[in-house]
């Protein structure tokens with residue numbers, strides 16, 4: 001059972017993680033084991049411990065990534081080293097991973113870390129795959145990330161929704177920050193999810209939930225709000241990036257923030273393209289926003305991570 005009250009199929013385990021690491025879904029089938037998404041690099045030892053414990057002496061055969069943001073594939077390298085498991089990634093990312101192009105893979109742009117990993121196969125929209133002796137469909141879910149996949153199991157009516165749909169919203173619409181289309185794709189992805197018969201959603205972050213129609217309604221109204229004024233998406237991105245940095249490092253000197261913002265290509269791009277304020281002003285605004293939300297606190301000259 002999970003805290004939704006719905007029993008998961010016996011071959012499935014969900015590891016709900018904090019926000020620095022995405023959730024992980026472990027499948028233990030008769031002949032094969034697989035993990036969907038592997039968390040953030042600095043949590044890799046915890047990921048290994050969770051997986052190892054749940055496998056009860058079996059090996060991990062496969063990793064499957066919904067998308068390649070650092071909080072979803074940061075444990076890949078450690079898992080590969082431990083188990084020699086094969087790895088499947090979205091097909092559109094294959095060349096970038098093969099060349100380990102940190103620029104194209106977003107790690108440099110976000111200032112986030114990811115240990116280099118390899119892959120063996122790719123997945124794309126329309127593929128079907130067996131996970132935990134159940135048949136799943138890979139569906140393209142652009143918006144938050146242009147190449148993200150989500151996984152749907154028709155027989156169990158379960159959706160692994162990654163960052164395309166959370167209980168309250170969805171992940172930052174990153175393409176829009178670079179002047180590319182993302183709102184329209186996110187809308188189409190929500191419309192696609194609306195066509196599926198779903199009893200249980202396992203999101204990339206937060207607890208699994210059951211009322212998919214209500215979540216879709218909240219996501220659509222949030223998307224309308226963002227799309228009506230892209231500054232809102234840019235402001236949200238800056239807050240999310242700052243919170244991620246705080247989760248990763250726990251604290252930093254307040255007076256180092258403007259320079260950190262300028263050195264972070266995603267934040268700097270959002271600032272120049274949409275936010276039209278100085279790095280000092282933006283840093284102060286972001287700090288105030290997080291403090292007001294209880295997500296950070298000031299102490300002396302430091303900004304400290306706060307529990308949400």
Ligand SMILES: [Zn+2]
Pocket residue numbers: 067069072144145163171
């Ligand atoms: Zn993501």
